[in-house]
Amino acid sequence: MMHHLDGGGNASSHPDLGLLFDLSPLPSLLLSPAWRITRASARFLDEWHLSTEDCVGQELLAFVQQQLSPSPIHLKFLTTAIDDAIAARAERTSMPMNTKRSVAWRARVIPFFKGDELLAIATEWQEGPLSELNLLKDEEVQPGLSTDEAFRILVQAVKDYAIFLLDTTGRIATWNTGAELLKGYRRDEIVGKHFSVFYGKEDLASKKPEMELEICMRDGRVEDEGWRYRKDGSRFWANVVITAVYKDGVHVGFGKVTRDLTERKSAESRLIAAYEESEKLKSDFLANMSHEIRTPMHGMLSACALLLDTTLSPRQRDIVGIMDESGQVLLQVINDILDYSKLASGSFSIHSDIVGITSIVTLVVRSVQTTLPPSVHFELFLAPDLPRSVQGDPLRYRQILHNIVGNAAKFTEKGSIRVRAGVQREDHDSYVVMTEVTDTGIGIPEAAAAGLFTPFTQFDATTTKQYKGTGLGLSIAKSLAELMGGSIGYRPNPERHGSIFWFTARFKKIKSLEQIQDWKSKLIRKGDAILALPEADVVKLRQELAEVAPIKSLLLVEDNVINQTVMLVMLRSLGFKNTALASNGSEAVNMVRSKPAAYDIVLMDINMPIMDGHQASRAIRDVGIQVPIVAMTAYALKGDRERCLEHGMNDYIPKPVDKKYLIKVLGKWLLHMKDYRKAFDEQMNKLRGYEALTLGPKGHVAERLQQLSLSIQNEGEGKRSASGLPDVSDKSAEDVRALEPHGTQSSDDTIVGVHPTPLIEHHQTSSVVSSPRFEPLLPPVQLELLDSSLGMGITATDMITIPPAQGSHTSAEAADSGGDTGTSANGTTATTPLDPPFDSNHGAADVIHGDDSTLQP
Amino acid sequence: MPDFGDHVDNGIFSQILEMDESDHDRDFSEPLVFNFFEQAQETFVKMDAALAARDLNELSTLGHFLKGSSATLGFNKIRDSCQVVQQYGHKLTVDGVSEPDDNVCLKKIAEALQTAKVDTAELEKKMRKFFGAE
Known part of the structure; x- marks a missing residue:
């Protein structure tokens, strides 16, 4: 137109x-x-x-x-x-x-x-x-498209969102394609219906739709996430935004926008599940690893320890010593890798023990030496000013040194490896010990030197194949050195091709013999072999225990009456009829102090009112009473056992108390350790001989002796009145032997001394020396096994020959280096390289060894 | 041995039951278990008081106390709640991480205490049934 x-x-x-x-x-x-x-x-x-x-x-x-x-x-x-x-x-x-x-x-x-x-x-x-x-x-x-139209088209065309209007009462007024796709209703089916049809039963019951509109009226808008239901009854995870709509200031209804977040929701929950699963797997794995690896390792190490107690030729002893040493280090490494996260988070702990630096260095060198070709020789320089014993963490020191020396050995094919140890600085309280390892190996490229101590790095990818390793060693060594108040470093070997690695560590000085004594009690771990006993042996152990139980007297310290009841009944079922009760640490201390020899063992709860188990144990030890104290606690953290031992306790039972474990621990202390009271007798005999020598010049010595005499007197009364046990020193060895299951001879003949003594410098002349410790008797079963499988008879006494400690170690240091005692099957006394804090008295030795018999409490 | 679900560690609890003279005569375990429930009620009362007084130390001590006996009997759920009370009483999370905020600690303890009460009531019902039936 x-x-x-x-x-x-x-x-x-x-x-x-x-x-x-x-x-x-x-x-x-x-x-x-x-x-x-x-x-x-x-x-x-x-x-x-x-x-x-x-x-x-x-x-x-x-x-x-x-x-x-x-x-x-x-x-x-x-x-x-x-x-x-x-x-x-x-x-x-x-x-x-x-x-x-x-x-x-x-x-x-x-x-x-x-x-x-x-x-x-x-x-x-x-x-x-x-x-x-x-x-x-x-x-x-x-132009050409009205707003109305534009928005209508837009809203209508959107497929991913359900967008629709509700009237003021919540009835649906409009419907778009997205709504139809999402909710499954066609426009003519749904318009005029109330929007609550999309909600589930629970939401309806809690009046959620109505509440949402109310909130929306108040706040102008409401947002919600939750399940919504389609026409066919299926549900989807929805994000819903409702907005109040006003026209000319008059409320005309609500705009509602719904999104389907089912996918996102399920992706989220999949992610969370995957994360939780992996965390769980990780901790399960670590827990399993820890258990599965440590258990056989402990078995192996226990066997090693037992083997070391048998008669061995010097060469055999060397080999077993290396097995033992390597096993210890391996165990430590396993622990470290498991604890790596701890190191990273700074929650790694350093223990405090006696450290014999010379013996550690010597042992490490010897263990590494065996892996070297003949073309490499070791040079060992121990500075004369190196203290024999210091206070620190021997395992960590050994671990650093082993790592560095091990590296040197790994990368050196010919020439020498030189280990040098000496005091770098000394002040009133401590030494800083510098240990340096120089090799003539392949050396380290300058570029790689910076990253040496970074975790998981190895300086050359090509060497990884040739030289195995985790790449963790030096970084752990670095952290450990720093934890020990020192540092670690590298420099090239100035003389010839090779490397020098050095590290320093701070050690406290040991101030008194008593300090050594404190630690000695916790170094006694050999009895732990018994804790690895298999099931069948537990049954046997229980029978053995039942035989001695009636004459044993126990003290149970426990504040919770429920636990008291259970423990008493459990002990009774094992045959223990004489169990005294204390309901807090203070009571326990009074009871033990008033009858210092009355109890064969004390079972001590840790967390108690008035006085806790740690304090109580210290108080008991402070007066010189060495009754075995076994901590019972529901703490299950690593280091709790150590803490108990530090406070003078001898062992540890986790709560809730497992009967089998209780049998093992009681068996260990009541069957396989020497009676602490017997030790008193021996010590008294010795002391009586020395009284003349020691009384007088040193006041504290005299005081100590007096205290000892007092305990001995008390002990005599206590023993006869409380347990009726014959005094072992009364030559009633026949009776005692009856308690020994196999009638086999004990391998243990060292005289047990438990008291710190100031006599060490005065009496070193006797050929009979003693280890001032509780010594376990070998479990007969395992002894036989060793005997037959290794073809070693238990015959003569053997001297251990680990240099350079001969005759000059303190006893604690020797314990650190293996703590061996000889065996005696023929009535001779064994010699150890340990310094005797007590020179044993011949009379006492005669009592013990005179008739070839085993001594049992 | 009935199934107490995750309330009870069967290994530990059967160790307690084994201390009875016989399966028909629960002279040991029955009073023990009900003594425990009395002890638990008393402890809960003390915990409520300590909670009101915001006494974290006391809460930790009480938590440890009841943890000991519940662990001995193998009542794991109660034990776990007590562990929570003990830990937060020390101002530590269950994983041993420091939690400096007293209010958070008290809130966690209040929750754990509530859980412990519910679990104890539930378990007591089960135990009454168990001992009653025998």
Whole structure:
């Protein structure tokens, strides 16, 4: 039509254009360039209920204003559309102008140009519903697309979100494609229903939908995540945002946008599950590793310790010593790798023990030496000022040294490895010991030297294949050296190709013999072999225990009456009838002090009111009573056992008390350790001999002796009255032997001394020396096994020959280096390289060894 | 041995039951178990008081105390809650990490105490049934 008008040159051959305009099916107005109405179509007049006279000649805007009474903004829609159409010389459609008659009109505007001259403007009017999105009326919208339409299309087309409107009561008013896809309802099924149909039973029961609307009214908006249900009953994890919608300040309903987060939710829970699983696997793995590796290691080490107690040739003893040493180090390394995270987090602990630096260095060198080819020789320099015994952590020191010496051996094919140890600095309380290892091996490239102490690095990838290792060694050594108050370092060997690794460690000085004595009691671990006994042997051990139980007297220290009851009944079931009770540490101390020899063993709870187990044990030890004290505690952390031992206790039973474990521990202390009271007798005999020598010049010695005498007297009474046990020194060895299960001879003949003594410097002449410790008797079963499988008879006494300690070690240091005692099957006494704090008295030795018998309490 | 679920470590509890003269005569274990419940109730009362007084030390001591006896009887759930009370009483998490905030500690303890009470009540019911039935 427009083209016809446009090509008006031959209009005469066509019907009258004015007539055509009049007959247009669209309500139309023709305007002059000045926007004055020049013509109105019949359809327009009909629809607007007007006559031609009402329209023609009217200015358009005034006319529309008069007819429709639109708001000024809506009237502007019209002017904008006309202006745009003229400017673009193209058709434009105005946005709808709402009228008071609940309809909206929009105008399609078509400008007519001849050249640059505007001839006329045609407008066509379309009626439509009221525009809903009034809020958006000020926004610019793409020409030709009303805001209403644009948003309707947008909302309708969105598939990933369910977007719909609710009326003020929560009934669904609109529905988009996303909603249909997500929730499964078609528009006609759902419009008019209440939105609570999407919620599950629980949410409905808790009135969640209503609450959400309430919150939304209050806060303007509410967001929620939770399960929502589809038409088919299946559920999805939804994120829902509800917004209150207002029109002209009046609340008209709610906008609701729902997203399906099921995928994200399940991905999240999969991630969490995977994480938890891996954490659990990791800790399970570590726990298993720890248990599975340590158990056989302990078995092996126990066997080694037992083997060392048998008669061995010097060469055999060397070999077993190396097995033992390597096993200890391996165990330590395993522990370290398991504890690596601890090291990283700084919660690694350093223990305090006696350290015999010379013996550690010697042993490490000897253990590494065996792995070397003949082309490499060791040089060992121990400075003369090196203290024999210091206080520190022997295992950690040994571990660092072993690592460095081991590395040197690994990377050196010929030449020498030199180990040098000496005091670098000394002050009032401590030594700083410098240990240096020089090799003539492959050396370290300069570039790699910086990363030597970084975890998991090895200086050359190619060497990894040739030289095995975890790459952890030096970094652990570094951490350990730092923990020991020292440092570690590397420099090239200045003399020839090779490396020098050095480290320092600070050790405290040992100030008194008593200090040594304190530690000695905890160095006794040999009896631990019994703790690894298999099931069948526990049954046997229980029988053995039942035989001696009636004459044993126990003290149970426990504050919780439930635990008291259970322990008493458990002990009774094992045959122990004489069990005294104390309900706190203070009571226990009083009981033990008043009868220093009455109890064969004390079972001590740790955490108690008034006085705890640690304090009580110290108080008992402080007066010189060496009754075995076994801690019972529900602490299960690593180091608890050590803490108990540090406080003077001898052993440890975890709670809740396992009967089998209890049997093992009681068996160890009541069957396999020498009676502490016997030790008193021996010591007294010795002391009586020395009284003349020692009394007098040193006050504290005299005091000590007096105290000892007192305990001995008490002990005598206690023993006879409390247990009825014959005094072992009364030559009643026949009776005692009856208690020995196999009647085999004991390998143990060392004299047990438990008291610190100031006599060490005065009496070193006797050929009989003693180890001032409890010594375990070998369990007969294991002895036989060793005997037959290794073909070693238990015959002669053997001297151990580990240099350089001969005759000059302190006893504690020797314990550190293996602590061997000889065996005696033929009545001779064994010799150990240990210095005797007591020179044993011949009389006492005779009592013990005179008839070849085993001594049993 | 009935199934007490994860309330009870069967190994430890059967060790207690074995101390009876016979399976028909639970002269030892029955009073022991019910003594425990009395002890637990008394301890809970003390814990409530300590909680009100915000006395973490006391809570830790009480936690350890009841942990000891519940562990001896193999009552693991109660034991675990007591462990929580003990740890937070020391201002430590269950993993031994320091927890400096008193309020957090008290809140954790209050929760654990509540759990312990519920578990104890539940277990007591089970135990009454167990000993009653025999």
